[in-house]
Amino acid sequence: MKIVALAGGVGGAKLAHGLAQILKPEELTVIVNTGDDFEHYGLYICPDLDTVCYTLAGLANPETGWGRADESWNAIENASKLGGPAWFKLGDRDLGTHLERTRRLKAGDSLSQITQDFCKAWGIQHTVLPMSDQPIRTMVDTDEGELAFQEYFVHRRCEPRVKGFRFEGADEAEPAAKAREAVESADAVVICPSNPWVSVDPVLKILSLTPTPLPLGEGNRVVAISPIIGGEAIKGPAAKMYRELRIEPSALAVAKHYQGLVTHFVMDTIDSQLIESVRGLNMQALVTNTLMKSHVDRKQLASEVLQFIGVTV
């Protein structure tokens, strides 16, 4: 059984970790959004890739979900005292990742190859891949003009009102070769509970997973887990984005977002009253506890998702 999980940052990483506790290394490929990537202090930063890898390796900061556990901040504090920007917090341990990734990219290695080598060094046995080896940049159109993703997300704390999104470079970019192969040979695709607008949509666009998912064969399953619980996002600005785009945030709105692509939809028990409306979108629906507060919750949700789509492990 071959499963591909599509993930953005923290929520995606948690479910990917749950899946990795159940599936064998050869059974799981996690394809990660790189639309949030940017250059800062001359370094190439891949926040979502790092969040997924640190989480799978057990190195992630348990409070924030991003960055490293047992982190110190000497370098960024020093740079800030010298007049450098401190709005994007780069920890000392985390900096090592960006330094080495930037050195390898400048030497001509692909992001896929670098990620594979980092995973090996961190003891990650499952495959983690960027969606593309070419740069794609999520741009957020707001009432204050268009902002680069991290500028909007971290620097401006998601305060400007969102009007739309653009994935710069996406039209010219190819999926990473191994990501394309993984999707083409997948028995099922799991869309993790990540932000549909800015974490999942760029991956779907790059992989050409449109409402009629061409690379997947007849009978294959695409399951999505709602990141909206009781009308609010578990983390991050997804609910705020829905509201600003004049859509009421709900698990049903997420299901509609993926209509035509997704065959199975998972939402939280708190949203059980929406089950018939979701089924009306031509999807099978499962209601369960989707809040992943502990490592046990991650594995439990992953196990229920796999069972729901008929994967026996």
Ligand code: FO1
């Ligand atoms: N998120 C923040 O809210 N503030 C930060 O200072 C910050 C720094 C940071 C450093 C490395 C990294 O890998 C991620 C970091 N993030 C930070 C998270 C990141 O901006 C977002 O979680 C993702 O881009 C959205 O998925």
